[in-house]
Amino acid sequence: MEKVIVIFRKGPYGQINSLEGIRVAQGLLVLDVETDAIFIDDGVFNLIKNQKPDGIGHHSVIGALESMHRYDIPIFACESSLKQRGIKPEDLDSGLEVKIISIQELSDLLLLADATIAL
Amino acid sequence: MGKLAFLLMTSPYSFQNSDTVIKLANAALKAGHEVTGIYLYTDGVYNNVNTIKPSDDRDRNIAELFKELAAKGVKVVACPICAEYRGTQNNDLLLEGTNFDGLGALSEFVEDSDRILIFTA
Numbered sequence: 001m002e003k004v005i006v007i008f009r010k011g012p013y014g015q016i017n018s019l020e021g022i023r024v025a026q027g028l029l030v031l032d033v034e035t036d037a038i039f040i041d042d043g044v045f046n047l048i049k050n051q052k053p054d055g056i057g058h059h060s061v062i063g064a065l066e067s068m069h070r071y072d073i074p075i076f077a078c079e080s081s082l083k084q085r086g087i088k089p090e091d092l093d094s095g096l097e098v099k100i101i102s103i104q105e106l107s108d109l110l111l112l113a114d115a116t117i118a119l
Numbered sequence: 120m121g122k123l124a125f126l127l128m129t130s131p132y133s134f135q136n137s138d139t140v141i142k143l144a145n146a147a148l149k150a151g152h153e154v155t156g157i158y159l160y161t162d163g164v165y166n167n168v169n170t171i172k173p174s175d176d177r178d179r180n181i182a183e184l185f186k187e188l189a190a191k192g193v194k195v196v197a198c199p200i201c202a203e204y205r206g207t208q209n210n211d212l213l214l215e216g217t218n219f220d221g222l223g224a225l226s227e228f229v230e231d232s233d234r235i236l237i238f239t240a
Contacts, residue, residue: 014135057138057179 003034005110007118008043012061013053018046021119022064029071036109037068039098040078044085047077049093066095076101076109122153124228127163128239131181132173136238137166141184143236148191156194156228157185162240164202167195167214182214189216194228196220 006025010017021037028035039047051062069075077098082088092098101109110116125144131137144154159166171182189195199219202208208219229235 016133056135056142058135059178 001031001033001114003036003113004028005036005038005113005116007116008037008039008046009041009118011042011045012051013056013058017119018043018061019059019064021117022061022068024117024119025068025073026071029073035073036076036113037065037073038076038078038106038109040081040106042081042085044077044081044087047075047092047096047098048087049091062093062096066093069096074099076106078103078106120151120153121147121234122155122232123147124155124232124235125157126225126228126235126237127157127159127166128161128237130162130165131171134238134240137181137185138179140236140238141181141188144188144193148193154188154193155232156196156224157188158225158228159195159197159201160225161198161201162205163238164197164205164207167197167217168207168212169214170212186214186216189214194224196224196228198222198225 006021008018008021012018025035025037046061046065051060053060075096075098077100079100079102089100125140127136127140129136140157144157147154166181167185169182171180173180185195195217197217197219199208199221202219
């Protein structure tokens, strides 16, 4: 397995999918598998800056994403998913260095992957 | 003052529902309302398993939080048939202060409450 893409489809809180996606990505890193993270649909809400989840007793997804990104996992966000939700590039956490891509570019990335894991 | 009951149908940690039920129930008690009961149904029966232990010890222990609610006098009741299906209907696994009781207990909670709040996937 040379390249895996983890696809984040759900918002950061309310269900555990995002945090588990990050854990999966970190696990792939340990196995030395090249890994990309793609955020589509409500998944793009994970990337918004200034999240303060302390009050609901959850870990910060942003903190976990930043640490994932520091280990060289590039982060891509679907342009149309962002637009549909009224999210502007400046609303995203700058530490994540999000690359905003079109549906066409997203398809190209997916075709290059040996496997995808969608959460 | 009102009377609230809760129906929780999801497992802990996978969804925010368990946290929401715990926080709402505590807030309602603090505001002087009555919580008639919390019924754990379908996958909700995983919430009162006493072996719950987050591997990250900074994380909240949801079972412990239900135990605290039970200690405040809130009835925390799990469906025995749902637990049997899932292999958790075992008194060794049953969280202190909580118990198993059939759907009759749920209907009593509904009858005794002004509102029932339902938390599902």
